[in-house]
């Protein structure tokens with residue numbers, strides 16, 4: 163794949179993220195600049211509005227994973243008695259907090275003044291953040307997002323979220339020692355809304371054939387929407403990326419010499435094997451063009467009330483893929499198959515993340531039997547390399563691609 | 576005399592297998608040899624063995640399709656394909672109404688669903704450890720001081736079976752030793768081991784969705800104890816082809832033949848058009 167045209171915006175993103183982490187790191191010694199650690203699905207707009215710098219342990223753990231230092235950091239947590247069955251993000255983060263080792267300029271994240279935990283992604287974070295509270299002895303704000311079993315989110319759950327978000331504003335202002343600025347908050351919500359929409363539009367551009375970038379790229383370009391949504395910088399970045407993708411579409415630039423097959427990806431990436439996976443699928447002329455994971459950061463509730471931004475926000479924080487039952491997931495997956503013209507789906511059965519992996523076998527069966535979509539299950543872990551073997555996963559991919567290819571040929575014939 | 580021949584080579588973790596087909600798809604000969612970690616060498620050995628046996632010259636072999644764990648290491652191949660594709664194709668060629676293939680080899684076991692037209696459907700591989708595979712049985716045979724070939728008969732003639740709770744090769748070995756120390760009879764232990772494998776494979780097969788008729792392929796299909804337990808647990812008849820171990824190599828050969836036929840057709844169209 164020698165003539166692959168690199169995405170120029172990547173450099174800009176590295177700059178943006180580098181600046182953000184540098185700023186966060188230098189704030190560590192500034193008593194006036196508060197820092198909060200927050201879960202990936204947490205209501206970060208409240209922090210931005212209050213001038214608190216958010217740090218995402220999951221994002222930091224993923225960086226450790228791509229830098230291939232997560233094993234050694236996990237081992238530190240394991241030595242302290244944390245089970246290997248615990249999510250590898252939690253182990254990476256706790257190991258990092260305990261030892262000071264981490265991927266940010268060679269060290270751990272800047273210490274928090276506040277912890278914000280929202281369980282709309284999993285139950286693991288609840289215990290994980292309690293552990294962080296014991297380590298750092300700082301306030302912990304807990305937002306309890308009820309799991310939504312049906313396709314339609316329950317109004318009383320939205321009420322409950324709204325009440326908790328209001329309380330969070332008070333709790334944050336206790337930490338900053340300043341009254342909560344509602345106007346600033348509304349502005350932040352608007353910036354966040356624009357960024358989320360841009361991120362969705364960008365991913366939808368991959369519906370184009372050939373896709374102007376692939377899911378391995380979106381995994382990387384995800385960082386700003388996770389960490390910086392609600393800021394102007396985030397919007398500017400995605401506008402640049404979007405413009406570049408439109409240009410690539412115009413010029414017919416894809417990511418493979420020949421894009422013969424299009425696949426979806428479910429669950430978190432295997433951070434330490436991005437290159438391996440990307441090359442293996444390329445060998446079969448297969449591009450991954452959509453993932454439930456990157457789309458998780460642009461869910462907006464279906465009938466959100468835009469005239470009431472706080473209400474809309476409360477609904478949005480319930481609306482994620484992973485906070486939903488199987489009917490919802492089935493609908494999302496089949497829409498992706500349709501909209502992105504997929505030839506198959508790859509599901510990462512992630513040992514770390516039960517919340518995401520539960521029901522995958524059932525969903526795979528449904529996709530296969532009800533919709534005739536071939537599904538490949540790969541057993542691995544987002545950050546724990548001990549769960550991986552190149553040989554075995556490569557073999558499964560080869561067999562799956564032979565199947566997908568022969569199915570497609572048969573359909574053409 | 577056939578105008579040309581095609582060879583299927585299945586280089587597995589335990590054994591190398593070769594099958595030679597003539598242009599009509601008739602299987603002329605096969606060979607099986609242990610790999611013992613020498614993938615390239617054992618591939619060459621089985622290849623030379625069937626050529627010598629049939630008297631077919633290397634030049635007359637128009638395509639060599641490789642499969643198995645060592646498929647990409649073999650030199651001078653036409654193409655390599657995975658075992659999933661080849662076992663499915665081999666099973667379908669042996670019996671076209673087959674809908675499900677269970678392949679248990681030395682290192683991994685696989686369950687493959689076939690569409691009615693023989694195409695590969697869903698599949699699963701057990702590849703995280705050696706439990707539930709032929710290697711497990713080899714280790715246990717050594718521990719028990721018996722021969723691999725004896726295991727099957729021993730198991731099916733034993734009325735009792737030991738409960739082997741561990742599915743891990745390492746732990747099961749010490750479990751077996753302690754069972755023997757408690758005075759458990761060897762045939763009962765052997766039957767228990769075969770059952771443990773069958774239970775493991777049952778889990779795998781259920782995830783794919785058990786759909787009869789079921790064919791068993793791979794070397795472990797020669798072990799009557801495992802076959803017997805599988806048909807009891809799955810409550811289905813296991814169809815065992817005459818040479819289950821070479822089904823992957825056979826499938827590879829057939830795929831090669833189809834490739835040649837397809838490219839000949841294309842050639843014909845081109846020559847007719849010009």
Ligand SMILES: Nc1ncnc2c1ncn2[C@@H]1O[C@H](COP(=O)(O)OP(=O)(O)OP(=O)(O)O)[C@@H](O)[C@H]1O
Pocket residue numbers: 586587588589590591643644658679680681682683684708709710712713723724727792793794795796797798820
């Ligand atoms: N005569 C026999 N009786 C009983 N079992 C046998 C016999 N011959 C071979 N086996 C079993 O078959 C296994 C090897 O099977 P096979 O040759 O299909 O493996 P492979 O294809 O090399 O392995 P894999 O597909 O896992 O890489 C041995 O481990 C052994 O348990």
Ligand code: SF4
Pocket residue numbers: 220249250251252283284285286287430514515516517518
């Ligand atoms: S369990 Fe899953 S959702 Fe929860 S922190 Fe780990 S990876 Fe994230």
Ligand SMILES: [Mg+2]
Pocket residue numbers: 587588643658680681793823
């Ligand atoms: Mg084999």
